[in-house]
Amino acid sequence: MLIHPKTHFHPYTHASGGWGSAKSVMKILWREQAFAKAPGALLKQNKPDGFACVSCAWAKPGHPHALEFCENGAKATAWELTSMKTSPAFFAEHTLSELRQWPDYDLEQHGRLTHPLRYDSASDRYLETTWEEAYREIGAQLQVLEPDSVVFYASGRASLETSFMYQLFARAYGTNNLPDSSNMCHESTSVGLQESIGVPVGTVTLEDFDHTDCLFFFGQNVGSNAPRMLHQLQDVRKRNVPIITFNPLRERGLERFVNPQSPTEMLTPDSTIISTQYHQVAIGGDSAALLGLAKVLLEMDDQAQREGRAAILDYDFIAQHTEGFETFATMVRGCHWQHIERQSGLTRGALEAAASVYARSQRVMIIYGMGLTQHRHGVQNVQMLVNLLLMRGNFGKPGAGICPVRGHSNVQGQRTVGITEDPKKVPVELIEQQFGFKVPSQMGLCTVDACEGILVGRVRGFIGLGGNFLRAIPDTSRMEPAWQTLQLNVQIATKLNRTHLLPAQNMWLLPCLGRIEIDRQDGVAQTWATEDSTGCVHGWRGSAEPVSTHLRAEASIVAGLAMATLPSGSSIDWEGWSKDYSLIRTAIGTIYPDIFHDMETRMTEPGGFHRPIAVSQRKWLTDSGKAQFIMLSTLNEDDDVNPGATPRDVLQLMTLRSNDQFNTTIYGYEDRFRGISGTRKVIFMHCNDIVRLGFEIGDQVLLTTAIEPEVKRQVGPFEIVAYDIPEGCAAAYYPECNPLVPLWHHAERSKVPAAKSVPVRLSLVGS
Numbered sequence: 063m064l065i066h067p068k069t070h071f072h073p074y075t076h077a078s079g080g081w082g083s084a085k086s087v088m089k090i091l092w093r094e095q096a097f098a099k100a101p102g103a104l105l106k107q108n109k110p111d112g113f114a115c116v117s118c119a120w121a122k123p124g125h126p127h128a129l130e131f132c133e134n135g136a137k138a139t140a141w142e143l144t145s146m147k148t149s150p151a152f153f154a155e156h157t158l159s160e161l162r163q164w165p166d167y168d169l170e171q172h173g174r175l176t177h178p179l180r181y182d183s184a185s186d187r188y189l190e191t192t193w194e195e196a197y198r199e200i201g202a203q204l205q206v207l208e209p210d211s212v213v214f215y216a217s218g219r220a221s222l223e224t225s226f227m228y229q230l231f232a233r234a235y236g237t238n239n240l241p242d243s244s245n246m247c248h249e250s251t252s253v254g255l256q257e258s259i260g261v262p263v264g265t266v267t268l269e270d271f272d273h274t275d276c277l278f279f280f281g282q283n284v285g286s287n288a289p290r291m292l293h294q295l296q297d298v299r300k301r302n303v304p305i306i307t308f309n310p311l312r313e314r315g316l317e318r319f320v321n322p323q324s325p326t327e328m329l330t331p332d333s334t335i336i337s338t339q340y341h342q343v344a345i346g347g348d349s350a351a352l353l354g355l356a357k358v359l360l361e362m363d364d365q366a367q368r369e370g371r372a373a374i375l376d377y378d379f380i381a382q383h384t385e386g387f388e389t390f391a392t393m394v395r396g397c398h399w400q401h402i403e404r405q406s407g408l409t410r411g412a413l414e415a416a417a418s419v420y421a422r423s424q425r426v427m428i429i430y431g432m433g434l435t436q437h438r439h440g441v442q443n444v445q446m447l448v449n450l451l452l453m454r455g456n457f458g459k460p461g462a463g464i465c466p467v468r469g470h471s472n473v474q475g476q477r478t479v480g481i482t483e484d485p486k487k488v489p490v491e492l493i494e495q496q497f498g499f500k501v502p503s504q505m506g507l508c509t510v511d512a513c514e515g516i517l518v519g520r521v522r523g524f525i526g527l528g529g530n531f532l533r534a535i536p537d538t539s540r541m542e543p544a545w546q547t548l549q550l551n552v553q554i555a556t557k558l559n560r561t562h563l564l565p566a567q568n569m570w571l572l573p574c575l576g577r578i579e580i581d582r583q584d585g586v587a588q589t590w591a592t593e594d595s596t597g598c599v600h601g602w603r604g605s606a607e608p609v610s611t612h613l614r615a616e617a618s619i620v621a622g623l624a625m626a627t628l629p630s631g632s633s634i635d636w637e638g639w640s641k642d643y644s645l646i647r648t649a650i651g652t653i654y655p656d657i658f659h660d661m662e663t664r665m666t667e668p669g670g671f672h673r674p675i676a677v678s679q680r681k682w683l684t685d686s687g688k689a690q691f692i693m694l695s696t697l698n699e700d701d702d703v704n705p706g707a708t709p710r711d712v713l714q715l716m717t718l719r720s721n722d723q724f725n726t727t728i729y730g731y732e733d734r735f736r737g738i739s740g741t742r743k744v745i746f747m748h749c750n751d752i753v754r755l756g757f758e759i760g761d762q763v764l765l766t767t768a769i770e771p772e773v774k775r776q777v778g779p780f781e782i783v784a785y786d787i788p789e790g791c792a793a794a795y796y797p798e799c800n801p802l803v804p805l806w807h808h809a810e811r812s813k814v815p816a817a818k819s820v821p822v823r824l825s826l827v828g829s
């Protein structure tokens with residue numbers, strides 16, 4: 063391929079994992095000066111006597127590898143255990159106006175926050191304060207605000223114990239405004255699966271990987287974002303199980319893998335081929351592709367019946383366990399191949415090849431990620447996966463089922479213990495009986511609603527339990543000015559980020575312990591729990607000394623805020639709970655007995671314990687007691703932005719992660735697997751599009767959202783990189799592209815921002 067000299071693009075020809083991975087880990091340990099603490103901590107990572115990785119939510123095995131972490135998990139550990147500090151001295155040197163000019167990478171690069179801070183508008187600086195003063199002043203502010211004008215955001219990391227306290231605090235205060243990062247992530251899953259099969263979470267466990275005979279992979283970049291799963295995928299491939307991937311990009315981790323923890327593999331040129339079929343579906347073309355697969359199955363079944371052979375579909379399962387099959391089948395039969403091919407960007411032949419493997423297999427799992435959920439029809443995409451699985455009874459048997467790959471390490475668990483804006487999803491009566499306050503009945507705000515509330519001035523206060531809200535949300539250029547009209551902004555965090563830099567009228571930055579650190583309360587090291595992507599609950603403990611003696615545990619901060627805000631005499635023992643987390647676990651067990659009974663003992667068993675998933679017993683907790691085939695509403699993915707045909711000069715842009723970031727935390731400027739180094743300001747395009755639109759590789763372009771011209775949404779300059787991506791599609795990094803995503807462009811019903819499909823136009827810089 064001809065590469066323009068200006069580009070920083072060198073196609074990556076190696077497998078994922080391998081020496082590149084080991085080198086990358088050493089580099090960050092060195093840079094963070096974390097050699098003293100990190101190696102010891104890494105040995106404890108994801109171990110029964112250790113701590114849950116601060117990176118992804120992938121399952122933690124009961125019998126872990128000697129080193130149960132991946133390249134990105136090690137980076138996350140080094141990032142947290144860094145010996146660098148962002149102390150009051152740092153803030154004495156820098157005003158917020160100055161810090162707002164810094165890139166995300168530089169902000170976090172200065173290390174861990176060490177002291178509680180209050181923003182001082184006169185000097186435009188953060189000044190040191192005391193915990194007691196901060197609690198008292200924040201409590202006083204919350205007392206005068208209308209509870210429904212305050213948002214309690216959570217970013218998916220805090221433990222089950224802290225999260226349970228946090229939602230009780232918000233509800234006792236008087237609001238259900240409890241959005242979390244899930245609202246930008248797998249909420250399409252929670253809505254879609256609940257309706258289709260009666261559970262809001264995945265049904266697959268780690269053991270299922272030992273029994274499956276076919277895997278489908280949709281829109282998840284395992285090599286960068288859940289690399290420990292590559293071990294399961296490698297084992298599956300050793301049994302010759304086919305893996306069929308649908309992804310617009312050819313992602314390295316989905317192609318080949320060398321286990322960096324296997325000396326034999328590292329010293330030989332062998333790598334495991336991961337995907338046996340790779341279909342480069344058009345962005346937003348998954349529902350069409352899935353409909354095509356269903357259509358092939360119906361055609362194969364018709365033919366089998368004509369020839370007197372065994373049926374392809376599992377009619378016994380369909381009759382006994384499902385509803386809506388006939389209507390679904392009629393709709394699928396009525397859809398023309400021409401339409402399916404156009405919308406999916408795949409040929410009928412390609413879909414036949416994938417469907418015939420599915421039809422031959424007895425135990426099929428479907429794994430998926432943001433490529434499916436962050437779309438206008440994200441919920442529909444998830445439900446189409448279920449439809450496909452239901453056709454051959456691929457639920458409730460070992461080796462089969464659905465596997466959404468969650469993002470943050472406890473994002474699923476936070477929802478389980480009540481962090482949700484929807485009071486119908488929490489056991490209101492039990493909470494009221496147990497804690498003696500009235501749970502508000504009004505629906506709270508999700509992330510998109512919270513943003514709308516901020517824009518119109520209805521939201522006045524914001525508490526962030528972790529995360530980088532202002533950077534993670536859509537439409538950031540519109541949101542930043544509105545944010546500064548907030549009366550109250552309280553951020554509980556480990557490192558400085560942009561959300562801390564746009565001053566509200568009153569603003570505090572409260573530094574907390576990281577989860578790798580030992581959390582001592584009254585001299586006793588506390589344990590805490592998380593729920594992973596496979597519904598498994600584990601107990602953990604920190605293993606490193608805290609970076610500063612001024613830090614407080616998240617549970618303790620929530621308790622401090624609650625006690626300063628709520629009227630005295632509350633029947634919740636905030637103080638006692640924050641000193642002994644086993645008391646919080648007892649309370650969780652009282653409110654959620656089916657899932658968390660005897661949590662104290664069960665969570666410390668190797669491998670933890672599984673929450674019950676009714677689907678495993680082929681029980682469907684839907685309204686009718688049956689699993690639902692759910693009809694498609696449309697194959698036109700972006701009917702809100704492109705009701706007709708897409709104009710020729712418009713590309714569909716997906717915003718995604720590099721291998722050198724964790725969400726808005728940028729570890730570095732190297733996306734090794736995609737061959738990018740030294741920059742994140744690139745746009746990946748098909749060479750035909752580059753030529754067709756009159757550009758050259760290496761050109762610097764501005765990206766402008768191609769809808770609602772009265773609102774200027776623009777980023778750049780970005781450098782054009784030619785890439786193996788379908789024509790008409792383009793890709794660039796999140797969060798740099800967030801100003802391009804209109805707030806109203808989100809999934810129907812789940813309201814997950816449609817960050818994977820934004821119509822954009824390109825223009826040469828200076829033109």
Ligand SMILES: Nc1nc2c(c(=O)[nH]1)N[C@H]1C(S)=C(S)[C@@H](COP(=O)(O)OP(=O)(O)OC[C@H]3O[C@@H](n4cnc5c(=O)[nH]c(N)nc54)[C@H](O)[C@@H]3O)O[C@H]1N2
Pocket residue numbers: 117118119134247280281282283284286287288308309310311313343344345346347348430431432433434467468469470716717718719720721723724725726818
């Ligand atoms: N190292 C690291 N690990 C992480 C994170 C991180 O930032 N860094 N983030 C964590 C979080 S919160 C999350 S939610 C997960 C995210 O993990 P992923 O779900 O992998 O998220 P993305 O990186 O956004 O990539 C989505 C993938 O979907 C593909 N895709 C985009 N559009 C489409 C489409 O229309 N159809 C299909 N079939 N595919 C599409 C992209 O090519 C890409 O491979 O990872 C978690 N783990």
Ligand SMILES: Nc1nc2c(c(=O)[nH]1)N[C@H]1C(S)=C(S)[C@@H](COP(=O)(O)OP(=O)(O)OC[C@H]3O[C@@H](n4cnc5c(=O)[nH]c(N)nc54)[C@H](O)[C@@H]3O)O[C@H]1N2
Pocket residue numbers: 170216217218219220243244246247248432436469470527528529530531534535536554555556557558559574575576577616717718719724725726727796797799800803817
């Ligand atoms: N365009 C676009 N936008 C997206 C996405 C996308 O793919 N494209 N993905 C979306 C997804 S899937 C998600 S999950 C969101 C992520 O949104 P968030 O969860 O809000 O963002 P993070 O980048 O994970 O938050 C990083 C910050 O968390 C703080 N932090 C780290 N560890 C801890 C801890 O242990 N405790 C506390 N209290 N704070 C801590 C640090 O200060 C750090 O700066 O972004 C969403 N936004």
Ligand SMILES: [Mo]
Pocket residue numbers: 243246247248468469470
């Ligand atoms: Mo996420």
